[in-house]
Amino acid sequence: MEQAFLKYLAAQQKPALPDSVGIGDDAAVLSWQADQKLVVCTDLISDETDFHLVEVTPQQIGRKALAINLSDIAAMACEPVGAFLTLLLPSGDTSLDLAKGIYEGAAQLGQTFGCPILGGDTNSWPGKVAVSVTVLGRSPFDQPLLRSGAQAGDAIYVTGTLGGSILGGHIDFEPRIREAIRLREICGLTAGMDISDGISIDLPRLCEQSQVGAEIDVRLLPISDAARQMSQTTGKPAWWHALNDGEDFELLFTVPASEVDHLEAQWTDATPVTKIGTIQSGNQLVLLDEAGQRQPLKPEGFSHQ
Ligand SMILES: [Mg+2]
Incomplete structure (x- = not known):
């Protein structure tokens, strides 16, 4: 053979x-x-x-x-x-x-x-x-983008929409190579990674490497149609799927607060970028729930054994 x-x-x-x-x-x-x-x-x-x-x-x-x-x-x-x-x-x-x-x-x-x-x-x-x-x-830049550069005050962003990849997205997703390079041309990304196991597992990994904490707001998560569809069968909120479902293969990245306006003004790509929270000093990982109440961010995503 x-x-x-x-x-x-x-x-x-x-x-x-x-x-x-x-x-x-x-x-x-x-x-x-x-x-x-x-x-x-x-x-x-x-x-x-x-x-x-x-x-x-x-x-x-x-x-x-x-x-x-x-x-x-x-x-x-x-x-x-x-x-x-x-x-x-x-x-x-x-x-x-x-x-x-x-x-x-x-x-x-x-x-x-x-x-x-x-x-x-x-x-x-x-x-x-x-x-x-x-x-x-x-690397087209001096240094590859690492997980370890996030600083307190940086905005946390994701590309695309999240959740429900089990309905098909995990097979036919588009790797975000062009988006990552374009983002880095526009602004000074401080840290980045791809979302393979879900934000609730992957964001803590980035924070650990950067030795920072984070606060994200579930009301800001860009929810995919597939996540909404999942929500109807599981009874869990669509944002839960956006936060925890794995294999979205979108980018999770951080941008200095001073560059957020510039990024938002310059970004014209078909793939959306969405601010979902802020990097914090310390090591606390906080979730603002649907009512704006602070909760600990629990890792409920998919983890490969
Ligand atoms: Mg990865």
């Missing part, structure tokens, strides 16, 4: 990057500017944990495996350079089609973000499908 897949890949692979060697040799070769930071992230998804093979197409699996990594590259306000795709496939006759489909889904998304598949590995085993993607990126 592996030889047949390699033959298929050889037919697919276009010259990837100028002055580089992609699939076909023992290792990939990339040119790199000496003063440029290399940013690397990797993520593994598997059947039954991150998707259900019977409910999605192979292309959707490949797309998601790359997209979650591109979301991490976006979280650093970096741009992707290339990706490595490693497949562990169930033994059997269908594995070549599965491999091709996964590759196609990843390669198509990669193409729209200037991120070719530069290599990887494939293997079969008597288990379920697992896909690992590693992405290399570079």
Whole structure:
């Protein structure tokens, strides 16, 4: 199977990057500017944990495996350079089609973000499908955006709308690479990350790295249609889903108070940005509820085991 897949890949692979060697040799070769930071992230998804093979197409699996990594590259306000795709496939006759489909889904998304598949590995085993993607990126700025720079008084923002990704958004979301770079061109972001497990789990992570507290107002959360739909079946408020549902893959970022007006005036992108709260000194994480009452922010989002 592996030889047949390699033959298929050889037919697919276009010259990837100028002055580089992609699939076909023992290792990939990339040119790199000496003063440029290399940013690397990797993520593994598997059947039954991150998707259900019977409910999605192979292309959707490949797309998601790359997209979650591109979301991490976006979280650093970096741009992707290339990706490595490693497949562990169930033994059997269908594995070549599965491999091709996964590759196609990843390669198509990669193409729209200037991120070719530069290599990887494939293997079969008597288990379920697992896909690992590693992405290399570079920072168009002096330093990548980190989680650790938030300061008391900074405004807390999110991109897009939140909640209810289980209804489909977790499969076909758009990584916020262009938005992250544009935001950073407009204003001095102090910290950022992507929302993978829900704000109630991810915001505390950013605060811990920055050694600050935060206060967010549930009345300000940009609620997705999917969160409203979820609310009707679960009986929980739509804002609860916006706050706690995982896998939105939107950006969570902080902006100095002095730059908020400038950001709001300059931001014309189709993806909305919404202020949801303020960074505080200390380490308290506070939620203003629907009545404006202060509550402790509890981590009720989705956590990967
Ligand atoms: Mg992340």
